[in-house]
Amino acid sequence: MHQNVVVLDNGGGLIKAGIGGERDPSAIIPNCVYRPLSSKKWVHPSPTEPMDLTSAAVRRPIDRGYLINPDLQREIWANLFSSLLRVNPAQSSLLLTEPLFALPSIQRATDELVFEDFNFSALYVANSPSLAHLCEASRREIKAQCSLVVDCGFSFTHAAPVFQNFTINYAAKRIDLGGKALTNYLKELVSYRSVNVMDETFLIDDVKEKLCFVSMDVDRDLQIAKKHGKDNLFRCTYVLPDGITHTKGFVKKPDEAKRYLALRDGDTLKDVEKKMDLDKMEVTDKLVDRKKIDLSKNEFDLTNERFLVPEMIFHPADLGMNQAGLAECIVRAVSSCHPHLQPVLYESILLTGGSTLFPRLADRLERELRPLVPDDYPVKITPQEEYRSSFPILSVWRGGSILASSPDFEEMCVTKAEYEELGSARCRKRFF
Numbered sequence: 001m002h003q004n005v006v007v008l009d010n011g012g013g014l015i016k017a018g019i020g021g022e023r024d025p026s027a028i029i030p031n032c033v034y035r036p037l038s039s040k041k042w043v044h045p046s047p048t049e050p051m052d053l054t055s056a057a058v059r060r061p062i063d064r065g066y067l068i069n070p071d072l073q074r075e076i077w078a079n080l081f082s083s084l085l086r087v088n089p090a091q092s093s094l095l096l097t098e099p100l101f102a103l104p105s106i107q108r109a110t111d112e113l114v115f116e117d118f119n120f121s122a123l124y125v126a127n128s129p130s131l132a133h134l135c136e137a138s139r140r141e142i143k144a145q146c147s148l149v150v151d152c153g154f155s156f157t158h159a160a161p162v163f164q165n166f167t168i169n170y171a172a173k174r175i176d177l178g179g180k181a182l183t184n185y186l187k188e189l190v191s192y193r194s195v196n197v198m199d200e201t202f203l204i205d206d207v208k209e210k211l212c213f214v215s216m217d218v219d220r221d222l223q224i225a226k227k228h229g230k231d232n233l234f235r236c237t238y239v240l241p242d243g244i245t246h247t248k249g250f251v252k253k254p255d256e257a258k259r260y261l262a263l264r265d266g267d268t269l270k271d272v273e274k275k276m277d278l279d280k281m282e283v284t285d286k287l288v289d290r291k292k293i294d295l296s297k298n299e300f301d302l303t304n305e306r307f308l309v310p311e312m313i314f315h316p317a318d319l320g321m322n323q324a325g326l327a328e329c330i331v332r333a334v335s336s337c338h339p340h341l342q343p344v345l346y347e348s349i350l351l352t353g354g355s356t357l358f359p360r361l362a363d364r365l366e367r368e369l370r371p372l373v374p375d376d377y378p379v380k381i382t383p384q385e386e387y388r389s390s391f392p393i394l395s396v397w398r399g400g401s402i403l404a405s406s407p408d409f410e411e412m413c414v415t416k417a418e419y420e421e422l423g424s425a426r427c428r429k430r431f432f
Contacts, residue, residue: 003121004092005404006085009128009397010073011097012062013154013179013354016397017080019087020095020404025397027084031076032060044079052247053202064176065099065155070109074117081118093122093413095404097396100127100158100172104425111424115416122413124403125431128153129160129167131399132352136382137165138402146341147348148334150326151396152313152355154179157326159333161345169432171336173329177316179355183208185319186309194300195240203249207238207302208309210251213359215307216265216367223269225304233259233272234306239299252299260306265363310358314368327368346373349381352395356383 005020011031018025033042035057042059043051061073081087094114098107107125114120129149136147146163160172187204190197197204215221225234236257241247251257263272312318314325324332334345346369351362362383369379403409414427 004087005095005409006081006087006089006092006120007095007397007400007404008077009097009131009400010062011154012060012065015076015080016394017085018397018401019085020401020409022401023398024394027080029080029084031062031073032058033072033076034058044076047084050247052241052243054241054243054247055199056202058201062155065153065178066102067106067109070113074113077113077118089118089120092120093124093404093410094118094120095124095126095400095409097128097131097400098125099156100129100160100167100169100174104428107428108424111419111427115419120416122410122415123419124409124413125428126400126403127160127167128352128396129158129162129172130165131397131403132350132395133162133399134165134402135395135399136350138399146344147350148330148345149350149352150330150356151353152178152326152351153353154355157313157329157353157355159326159330161333161337161341163341168337171333173324173333173336175313175316175323175326175329177312177319177321177323178353179205179208181319182212182309182312182355185312186212186305189305189308190300190302193305203240206249209357211236211238211257211302212306212309213260214310214313214361214364216263216360216364217267218307218311220267220269220272221263221307222304224272231273232303233263234303235301236306237299237301242298261359310361313355313358313361314364325368326365327372330365330369331372343377346377347380349379350395351381351383352393354393357393 007018007020009016013031015029015031016025017027027047029047030045033044034051034053035042036051036053037055038052059072061067061069061076067073081089096110096114098110111123114123128151132149132151133147146161148159148161151158151160155178157175157178158172161168183201183205186208187197187200190204221234225232237252239250239252241249314327316323316325330349334342337345362381366379366381373379414430419427
């Protein structure tokens with residue numbers, strides 16, 4: 001009896017959902033409900049009809065990575081299964097991702113949702129690192145035995161060693177910092193300097209994704225960011241939605257926003273100034289451009305916020321968090337493993353999760369790791385480059401899709417009958 005397997009990468013920020021065996025998920029939606037200013041009731045995100053989310057209120061079933069509101073999650077899943085995936089849960093199995101170290105009470109609530117509310121016929125629970133590893137191993141055509149998966153998502157960041165598709169739980173390390181905290185930090189910086197955006201979660205998410213990048217030399221870049229006018233390589237303008245001609249914000253001069261890419265690793269402030277003198281001839285301000293968009297104060301400038309926000313991933317202490325940065329977190333995870341595994345793990349670091357998409361993150365991470373790792377160990381970081389176009393990163397979902405279509409998948413699942421007979425706790429032992 002071969003059934004549909006629904007593969008659900010249930011993230012704190014986005015749900016990626018589809019049918020096992022396919023290459024891409026059929027639906028990618030925010031894991032939340034909104035209440036736009038124009039609406040009296042909470043509405044579900046729709047991939048087809050964009051909404052004006054200016055100052056929209058938002059409710060999320062997952063907080064800090066863990067399911068805290070099963071009723072809301074039930075509502076979001078019900079909408080997803082019926083209107084977007086069009087599957088009948090009673091005739092399907094479910095492969096579901098769950099964060100590492102979920103509490104038994106949360107696992108019980110999840111199992112109740114799956115078997116009692118939706119009547120799925122079978123369930124398999126996987127963690128993100130093992131699925132990301134599986135996706136990468138199948139893509140490389142070689143059976144990579146182990147890798148270190150750095151999953152930097154919406155709620156937090158994990159560095160987790162994976163050996164033969166099993167996550168080595170005792171060595172996994174966590175930083176309580178993800179995309180949500182970075183967006184909140186950017187809101188504070190913009191609100192303090194230019195315009196109050198504390199209620200504009202979706203807008204500032206967009207600003208962060210389009211304009212933030214990782215600095216290769218923070219001291220130098222802070223000096224550049226102090227310069228005025230055209231000499232400031234980082235200055236760019238973001239135009240706020242006006243609700244009439246455009247309901248989404250946008251970057252005013254996208255080419256200017258990319259000028260920072262001219263900075264080479266190792267450039268000094270003097271090198272930058274020389275380059276800028278050459279560029280000045282080219283970027284004379286055309287009056288025509290000025291007239292195109294003049295929304296009188298409906299915009300704000302960004303300068304050093306663009307790299308100070310992603311910097312938190314490397315230095316959470318600057319946000320007042322008493323936690324190690326990403327490089328140190330990776331070293332702690334690797335050091336917790338058997339010495340024979342350590343050189344292999346440093347050579348296969350995989351990045352996944354939306355917060356690893358900041359430009360230059362992999363280069364900077366390699367630079368931070370190098371002094372912390374023994375000289376004779378090579379360090380190799382694999383960002384999921386070819387998935388850039390299909391944001392968000394899909395490696396976890398794709399790993400789930402591969403697993404769901406493997407011949408032994410059905411035997412790995414817990415069936416509804418077993419759950420009813422044995423209960424949640426005993427069924428859960430099968431997954432670990």
